[in-house]
Amino acid sequence: MKILFIGSRLYDDIDWYVKEKGIESVLTESNEEAINLDLPDQVFIVPRGMDGPKQVALMQKVDAIVPLIGIDPPLIDVAHMKEEVERDFRIPVIAADVRAVELTSNKINTKEFYTEIGVTTPEYQILNSPDELTLDFPVVLKQGEGQGGKDIKIAKSIEDVEEYFNQFSQALCEEFIEGSEISIEVLGYGGEYVALPPIYKGETTIEGTHPLNKVKTGPCMVEGLDNNLVQHTAYKVAKNLDSDGIFEMDFMYSKQKDQLYAIEVNTRPNGTRYLTTATCGINSLCELVNMAIGEFSLADISDRLEYHYSTEIPVGNYGGPSPKEPVKSFAYNDFVVHGPEGYQRVTARANSKKDLENLVEKLM
Numbered sequence: 008m009k010i011l012f013i014g015s016r017l018y019d020d021i022d023w024y025v026k027e028k029g030i031e032s033v034l035t036e037s038n039e040e041a042i043n044l045d046l047p048d049q050v051f052i053v054p055r056g057m058d059g060p061k062q063v064a065l066m067q068k069v070d071a072i073v074p075l076i077g078i079d080p081p082l083i084d085v086a087h088m089k090e091e092v093e094r095d096f097r098i099p100v101i102a103a104d105v106r107a108v109e110l111t112s113n114k115i116n117t118k119e120f121y122t123e124i125g126v127t128t129p130e131y132q133i134l135n136s137p138d139e140l141t142l143d144f145p146v147v148l149k150q151g152e153g154q155g156g157k158d159i160k161i162a163k164s165i166e167d168v169e170e171y172f173n174q175f176s177q178a179l180c181e182e183f184i185e186g187s188e189i190s191i192e193v194l195g196y197g198g199e200y201v202a203l204p205p206i207y208k209g210e211t212t213i214e215g216t217h218p219l220n221k222v223k224t225g226p227c228m229v230e231g232l233d234n235n236l237v238q239h240t241a242y243k244v245a246k247n248l249d250s251d252g253i254f255e256m257d258f259m260y261s262k263q264k265d266q267l268y269a270i271e272v273n274t275r276p277n278g279t280r281y282l283t284t285a286t287c288g289i290n291s292l293c294e295l296v297n298m299a300i301g302e303f304s305l306a307d308i309s310d311r312l313e314y315h316y317s318t319e320i321p322v323g324n325y326g327g328p329s330p331k332e333p334v335k336s337f338a339y340n341d342f343v344v345h346g347p348e349g350y351q352r353v354t355a356r357a358n359s360k361k362d363l364e365n366l367v368e369k370l371m
């Protein structure tokens with residue numbers, strides 16, 4: 008088995024698994040200064056875009072292509088490449104197709120899609136000027152595209168909305184949901200989908216603090232919220248997206264209204280994955296590899312499901328005890344350190360809440 012991986016930045020997360028599986032690894036990267044270029048068997052530096060990876064895949068006669076791209080902008084090019092390469096060369100590309108990317112990479116399209124398939128999403132309107140606003144304050148103003156909280160503002164007054172329009176000419180304006188933020192990963196391949204355990208990412212704040220900067224825990228334990236409902240809703244969204252790979256979804260739960268709201272979908276490796284792996288033992292990036300080698304199976308995932316308490320803490324720069332090799336694997340560690348210097352996070356797991364507290368104390 009020979010796999011082409013596109014993008015080196017996340018490759019250290021799965022290098023150990025690729026080696027364990029005896030897979031021959033080829034990697035393309037557009038930045039020759041990028042990290043992890045020493046890990047794969049072969050590396051090709053190619054221009055940005057999907058033409059280079061496609062040529063390398065054909066020249067190297069790989070069995071499958073696994074894009075490891077953690078940001079939104081390239082996903083549409085990947086999706087077009089997937090459709091072409093699967094159709095013309097019969098090489099599987101483990102990624103979302105064009106329709107799924109178009110529906111999920113733009114938050115406005117995603118809202119319309121939720122409404123079409125009968126999934127509740129916060130009330131919204133598309134504003135072309137502040138005076139069109141009819142929702143009650145506070146409201147959340149967003150752009151169609153963006154991640155990590157980029158271009159998001161919580162407006163408490165019409166002045167805030169006017170200020171936002173100094174910078175933008177249109178806004179997706181959403182009812183502010185007071186409640187819990189929840190993320191969940193769904194894995195899909197060949198028409199089969201599995202929703203992994205949901206993760207709790209903290210409460211929404213009127214300042215709009217992004218979950219990237221909060222302490223998160225798994226499994227999700229929110230009073231009044233049934234995790235089966237989250238998993239079932241996520242499954243329904245993924246099934247209707249009808250594509251391959253990872254679907255990470257954000258939800259919010261308002262206890263006051265006893266309502267689960269769907270917020271957004273990311274069809275790529277995402278920040279929830281460490282907590283998912285810590286909590287249930289399933290690693291979404293390893294599953295992309297399994298999809299590529301024909302070993303992805305729902306029965307197998309059910310057999311491997313584990314039950315742990317886990318937490319993820321932003322630490323900036325980690326200075327605690329060293330993890331064992333391979334350092335990115337929960338198969339060998341009860342904690343994993345990840346993220347770039349200055350923005351590192353530690354994800355830790357244990358079999359009871361008390362053990363988890365003790366472990367965190369040891370690591371901090």
Ligand SMILES: Nc1ncnc2c1ncn2[C@@H]1O[C@H](COP(=O)(O)OP(=O)(O)O)[C@@H](O)[C@H]1O
Pocket residue numbers: 129147149153154155156157159181182183184185188211212215216217218257270271
């Ligand atoms: N309707 C809302 N009500 C309350 N908080 C929100 C709402 N929408 C977004 N937020 C806050 O902003 C964050 C980022 O919003 P999101 O739509 O997930 O965009 P991004 O792609 O930047 O993650 C959310 O995680 C949440 O903290």
Ligand SMILES: [Mg+2]
Pocket residue numbers: 155257271
């Ligand atoms: Mg989000």
